[in-house]
Amino acid sequence: MSYIIEGRTGPWELVIGLEVHAQVVSNAKLFSGASATYGGEPNAQVSFIDAGFPGMLPVINGECVAQAVRTGLGLNAEINLVSRFDRKNYFYADLPQGYQISQFAHPIVGKGIVDIELESGEVRHIGVTRLHLEQDAGKSMHDQHPAESFIDLNRAGVALMEIVSEPDMRSPEEAGAYLRKLRTILRYLGTCDGNMEEGSMRADVNVSVRKAGEEFRTRCEIKNVNSVRFVMQAIEVEARRQVEIWESGASVDQETRLYDPARSETRSMRSKEDAHDYRYFPDPDLLPLVIEQAWVDQLAAMLPELPDAKKARFISDYGIPAYDARVLVMEQASADFYETLAKGRDGKAASNWMLGDFFAGLNRLGKGIETSPISAATLGGLLDLIADATINGKIAKEVLEAMMETGESAAAIVEAKGLKQVTDTGAIDAAVDAVLAANPDKLAEYKSGKEKLFGFFVGQVMKAMAGKGNPALVNEAIKRKL
Amino acid sequence: MASSSSPLDPAVVRRIARLARIRLADEDVAQLQTELGSIIGWIEQLDEVDVSGVDPLANIGAASMTLRDDVVTDGDQVDAVLANAPARSGPFFTVPKVVE
Amino acid sequence: MTLEFTLASARDALRSRRISSRELTQAHLASIAALDPKLHAFITVTPDLALAQADAADAALGRGEAGPLTGLPVAIKDVFCTKGVKTTAASKILEPFVPPYESTVTSNMLRDGAVFLGKLNLDEFAMGSATTNSAFGATINPWQRQDSDVALVPGGSSGGSAAAVASGMALAATGTDTGGSIRQPASYCGIVGIKPTYGRCSRYGIVAFASSLDQAGPFGRTVEDTAILLGSMAGHDPKDSTSVPRAVPDFVAAAKRGVKGLKIGVPREYRAEGMPAEIEALWAQGLDWLRQQGAEIVDVSLPHTKYGLATYYIVAPAEASSNLARYDGVRYGLRVPANDLKDLYEETRAAGFGKEVRRRILMGTYVLSAGYYDAYYLKAQKVRALILKDFTEVFTKVDALLTPTAPSAAFAIGENADDPVKMYLNDIFTVPASMAGVPGMSVPAGLDAHGLPLGLQVLGRHFDEETVFAVGAALEKAAGFTGLPQIRMGEGA
């Protein structure tokens, strides 16, 4: 918890709040019938409403409202049955109407809570101030032409949820954990795909520093940071910059800054200086957004199990450690994979294999769980062969490697490669006898008290049996013969 | 309310013109100072209305919005979207280069 | 010939094949050719389109497929976007704009078979009361003072619409009314105009001025004509969130109901100081006419009505300042080339907007800006709530209200131009109904001492245009207004 920056004048504490813009998963845009999907031909997903043509009027997409409500429920937040839309007025080339339709005074979702877990295992509650619906802007491209910027309005009007946190975070790690947790929740809910590379999740980071016990000092807002790693880095460099300013006797100016990952620095966005008076007022083209409690209840009843609940259930149902459960529920796909794998099997073994060799294998192949070459049922086949002692653990690692390569079942690979474990005590006894006979000196040492050599004999026997000996039986036989 | 019917401060006129992105010549500023000043002076008659406890009214008519279905019904009309563009390059609108 | 017909009688003549739509349309195009050089009511005339629509109408009539407006030549205020026909809002900033879509109101009229003659002049972005703020020149009122041929304003902002209908260049026309822009020009030009309830006509495809106030409505030479046209224009539209899902009543039938047993309120606050005696007298005459036809006249009070105008001049510019932000030279319309984006915006908007529009954008920007919002905009919204409350309460006691439409008859071009506030006072009687969203009609009721027409205004409950039509028709019947403007088609022209 106690992340601090040691300054010349003593330790400084960080105060961090995030405003996350999450693109709503929907077919059509918030106020027009144009497609909201990513990656269309330039200006092909544009209605005259999105392009701000004269006389064009917004009409709200009910699914976007439902998505905001689901998200609010997932953040344990108050749902406001009456909310409304305001206009945020400013000029920009990719803002066709000259204003963004947003919810300023009366957002659809009020206060909520997100629990984050730190590496230390400590759980912290991060307050959510509000969530509101608003339109995205279009895209300006500045590098296509020496003297011109190009405007593509495909994203103009796509629904965003702006999720504003309380200034409750105190370290880059906490901010990273919050952002990851938020992404996990949104992805579980299916309300945002959380894809930061495509920009469907962006964070504005508010950072200030203070001495212990002080009130908040002036904060700076770092705009549009597009990865968890950059958020954490930006916080660190910005906090150091502020500490230096305060310690030099100057004051931090409240301003909007940009993070430049290449130079690892933040810099002022002076171009936005002019646009500070947004003149919010209720959008007269729209009426209050009034929803029914019954509808909210219906949406709540249909919510999927969320990561925190799933994690608790995994721990109690499958007897796995909290750490394993936390990693498993990070992605819905992993959690689902795990549940298929663990059903009817030893939960602990399932999580060990999955988080260990299976994830390592995926990593090696550069694949994710969705594109895994083997299914949970196939991996389960391997676990079954271990459980019924067809193969031992060491061989199983080898089999899994082959499975990942070929996609074939464990049984097929074991069969083809003849990897079945040897449980025939006669064969084992013979191997033990041979090893003891071949190493009379070691045997003598053992007998004179060098008991560590037991492991040596086990290794030699396994080696003689090409690794296929049943480890328990081998141990037993050696003990007997010694 | 904020001011009397005297002319607005020219700095205020320039500031709102900047916010509204309308270039003003110096003589415009002087004229607008007087004109806007007189309108503002006149609307300040609202000072005498007691509005305590009154909720602001933004809309007349229906009480709430109808929710649209989430169906793609629009778009796929690049030519129509760009047909009126005063400047374009291929499928893009263009503006003088913006330096961020 | 064009003034011999009303919309209703032309419709009957078309259906009985006494005349063809082509003949009727040609006659109106001829009127436009003869009169418009003097009146400047049109920004764009579309003769080829009109004749093609007329021929299609004749074919439909030949098949016995007549819609409510089939073959009737009408004209459209140039704020309604018309697909493939340039739509300027009388502004330089939209001069080159050709909409790739049709407004819902004009779509409805085309569905019903109307023939569009062209696009009518207005005050730029519908901001004005005289149609002198058009970037394409002022419209002249076809009426003249008996003793002078000084050019008079037709009122505004729908001055082109009123002038075209009054002079016989169109059988009827569409307008929009934000604070009186249908009713006041109807009064100045001696014709009928109605602003329906806010939410009755779709705003989709209408160039916005002030979204919470803008309403489309018809102009006609008779109450019945406006009832016919409104019946076509109105209706719920899912493309406008503020359009109200209500069936469109039979306004023509409603106009024949009579006023027997109706309670008509006389709001005492409308007796504004300095009201000309002849308007006061006409008002009293109107009340008498209604009493004679069986209505009961009731004295009522709308205590906040006198704040309507000041409230309006906060709310409307505030909304306009935001609505007009989209005219930035990027996607359509005028662009003044510049080296950076900010200059492009500022130069384009300085060159593209006229003085009054600029003034209102700045006013609106001011009242919404940090530090002033609460004092002006929020306060105005609260006063607006009180104005609405006044109307709601009064309409529990009476069925309709009768007032003068405007404090004067048409004035000369150039008058009232020195002081914006003086110009704004033209809307003193029409604005309160706009703030409350209730329907209002102006009916020509008499002439002033100079022989200029004066209108009376009928206001009704939300979505009770039917009573407004009934009262309007009763006034029309009693007034027997037969006055004709000096500049017009037909005899004496």
Ligand SMILES: [Mg+2]
């Ligand atoms: Mg923000």
Ligand SMILES: [Zn+2]
């Ligand atoms: Zn936002």
